[in-house]
């Protein structure tokens with residue numbers, strides 16, 4: 200496994216976009232956001248405007264959800280196929296992989312199965328906008344977890360507002376005009392975003408070390424950008440694009456959210472922003488147990504363009520030295536391609 204260097208993920212304070220009308224402070228923060236994402240594809244953000252209390256409530260709901268017996272959670276089952284990407288996925292159901300794993304030469308079924316030889320030992324619950332007829336939510340019956348649905352709907356929209364503030368910061372820092380600036384503001388579709396609750400149960404460290412189980416393999420996210428909240432367990436790592444193969448530990452820091460650029464934003468900017476490869480692996484050993492990991496909870500919010508939006512390199516980022524790198528395609532086409540093996544394999548519940 201590649202060496203992990205000291206954590207040095209730069210932080211940008213975006214509080215000027217929440218409270219102030221001070222344009223100079225906004226511009227300074229926006230410029231830093233763009234510089235860091237240009238260099239690394241990820242950044243830690245403070246001043247994101249999501250309160251500590253709201254986040255604590257979200258993590259408490261997540262714990263209550265995953266503490267339910269499997270039969271209860273299975274009352275909101277994720278479909279067998281990749282869409283709608285909603286509801287509950289038990290450990291071993293979803294398989295995460297990187298773009299390079301999509302080897303067209305292999306027969307579909309065997310590829311899906313070979314990826315599943317090392318199952319992901321995690322469970323998740325996916326939530327979208329209540330007003331997205333293309334991907335309707337799959338909810339537990341209210342009596343299974345009263346209040347869960349109401350909270351998650353509210354939380355989705357709070358995160359959406361934070362995403363819009365961050366997008367305003369990107370737009371300000373990128374200094375684009377006309378149609379190009381309009382295109383940036385389309386990167387938050389409002390209704391095709393996705394809120395995901397994730398739980399990585401405790402697992403013997405050996406099972407991960409011996410590659411019998413994975414937490415979450417290296418991958419990039421597909422959309423515009425992701426906001427990622429995590430508990431204090433640790434284990435999340437991001438690849439340094441200046442030094443491929445070297446991963447930086449994204450140490451949990453209270454009050455910050457980690458932002459990583461997604462493939463759509465990378466394609467739109469012709470690699471000005473590189474989409475960040477990341478993975479979840481073993482957390483540092485704790486004093487209470489050196490043989491078993493702690494359980495881990497995280498909450499990503501995937502900010503996505505509308506399904507029909509086409510990722511076509513913006514002229515500002517194309518030149519003779521930097522010719523167009525990616526073929527234009529819609530977000531729907533891209534997501535269908537990359538999610539091919541994520542679901543739909545034989546999915547038995549996996550235990551440690």
Ligand SMILES: O=C(O)CCC(=O)C(=O)O
Pocket residue numbers: 395397415420427429435477479497498499
């Ligand atoms: O659990 C994490 O910290 C990472 C989650 C993630 O990368 C994903 O769901 O795409």
Ligand SMILES: [Fe+2]
Pocket residue numbers: 418419420477
């Ligand atoms: Fe991810």
